[in-house]
Amino acid sequence: MTPGADGAAPRRRGRPPRTRSGAGPDARTRILEAARTEFALRGYDKTSVRSIARAADVDAALVHHYFGTKDEVFGAAIEVSFEPALVLPAILDGPEEDMGERLARFFIGVWENPASRAPLLAVLRSALTHEPSKVLRGFLLRRLLERVAAELDVPDPTFRAELAASHMIGIAILRYVVRAEPLASADPEKIVAMVAPTLQRYLADR
Amino acid sequence: MTPGADGAAPRRRGRPPRTRSGAGPDARTRILEAARTEFALRGYDKTSVRSIARAADVDAALVHHYFGTKDEVFGAAIEVSFEPALVLPAILDGPEEDMGERLARFFIGVWENPASRAPLLAVLRSALTHEPSKVLRGFLLRRLLERVAAELDVPDPTFRAELAASHMIGIAILRYVVRAEPLASADPEKIVAMVAPTLQRYLADR
Numbered sequence: 001m002t003p004g005a006d007g008a009a010p011r012r013r014g015r016p017p018r019t020r021s022g023a024g025p026d027a028r029t030r031i032l033e034a035a036r037t038e039f040a041l042r043g044y045d046k047t048s049v050r051s052i053a054r055a056a057d058v059d060a061a062l063v064h065h066y067f068g069t070k071d072e073v074f075g076a077a078i079e080v081s082f083e084p085a086l087v088l089p090a091i092l093d094g095p096e097e098d099m100g101e102r103l104a105r106f107f108i109g110v111w112e113n114p115a116s117r118a119p120l121l122a123v124l125r126s127a128l129t130h131e132p133s134k135v136l137r138g139f140l141l142r143r144l145l146e147r148v149a150a151e152l153d154v155p156d157p158t159f160r161a162e163l164a165a166s167h168m169i170g171i172a173i174l175r176y177v178v179r180a181e182p183l184a185s186a187d188p189e190k191i192v193a194m195v196a197p198t199l200q201r202y203l204a205d206r
Numbered sequence: 207m208t209p210g211a212d213g214a215a216p217r218r219r220g221r222p223p224r225t226r227s228g229a230g231p232d233a234r235t236r237i238l239e240a241a242r243t244e245f246a247l248r249g250y251d252k253t254s255v256r257s258i259a260r261a262a263d264v265d266a267a268l269v270h271h272y273f274g275t276k277d278e279v280f281g282a283a284i285e286v287s288f289e290p291a292l293v294l295p296a297i298l299d300g301p302e303e304d305m306g307e308r309l310a311r312f313f314i315g316v317w318e319n320p321a322s323r324a325p326l327l328a329v330l331r332s333a334l335t336h337e338p339s340k341v342l343r344g345f346l347l348r349r350l351l352e353r354v355a356a357e358l359d360v361p362d363p364t365f366r367a368e369l370a371a372s373h374m375i376g377i378a379i380l381r382y383v384v385r386a387e388p389l390a391s392a393d394p395e396k397i398v399a400m401v402a403p404t405l406q407r408y409l410a411d412r
Binding site for chain 2: 145156158159160162163165166167168169170171173174175180181182183186190191194195197198201202
């Protein structure tokens with residue numbers, strides 16, 4: 001995840017190791033945005049570190065330097081929306097009795113945001129068809145679910161967190177992928193109102 | 207869905223119209239079993255009416271005669287497990303206060319059955335990547351969800367039924383596709399116990 005952890009860019013044969021073509025304070029952001037667009041437009045299979053670099057107008061070595069492999073760029077692209085450092089306090093801080101509602105509202109909000117929806121859809125499709133073990137298990141479970149679970153004061157916290165996640169994944173599929181009506185056109189707050197008590201029970205009922 | 211509704215097999219040029227090669231009381235069952243196997247092994251794209259016919263040792267015309275297009279064979283293959291005529295009474299008959307539990311147990315039971323799990327996995331993957339409008343929307347929504355919803359005495363019954371379905375689809379994905387632990391190895395009854403109150407609230411709470 002941090003190929004440059006020693007502070008040096010990875011050395012590439014025949015290329016000056018410190019030439020970070022396109023590098024700069026915005027390069028990281030530009031790469032992540034390009035990655036989200038590429039994954040959304042091309043899908044997982046047809047996106048490459050090279051195509052992301054091209055779209056971000058940087059050298060492929062810089063993409064490797066910041067993020068590592070394509071899998072790792074993919075993970076980073078998802079975390080734009082689900083960055084645990086931002087998500088966890090948003091869900092876990094505040095009155096425990098509203099946790100389900102905060103989680104439901106956060107989740108629907110991320111999906112309702114046009115900027116994150118397209119890459120998330122691509123991510124969801126990719127994760128279900130390509131190496132779900134790496135992508136969805138690695139990201140969703142290790143990075144987010146287990147951290148949420150660690151904060152829960154219930155029996156079987158990871159099991160509970162997975163049940164909550166399963167519901168939200170299923171809603172995303174029926175609403176945004178399958179576009180099942182009336183769910184697809186329902187007011188987000190109507191969904192939050194119905195789903196919040198479910199999430200609350202899973203995450204907080206002892 | 208019923209190309210032979212007038213009682214005649216579809217006519218194929220250069221082939222005697224009544225020659226139902228391989229036809230017989232078991233042919234329909236054999237075709238469905240072959241279809242489930244083919245879809246499970248090859249996925250949706252690579253399965254054809256011809257490959258199903260070959261696997262069932264019948265003429266392709268007979269597959270067309272019984273089921274119609276590949277899409278329709280696909281639908282029929284799913285309905286082996288989710289035949290509404292069997293499912294609806296199993297879920298809807300009985301005390302209303304146990305409906306959520308019956309639905310959860312039925313759903314987990316179908317997935318735990320090795321005979322239905324493989325084609326269901328293929329179906330789930332296919333539905334999410336190929337023409338979900340036709341496959342998942344057509345089958346899941348029209349055939350099953352709307353019929354369940356028609357029996358419910360709650361506001362927004364289809365919306366409620368879709369929320370229940372979304373949860374079960376998400377559980378199938380995390381447990382059987384992603385194989386997220388501890389959900390993947392959890393005792394089915396433990397899942398039923400946690401999920402039943404959720405389904406009950408969606409399907410029966412006014």
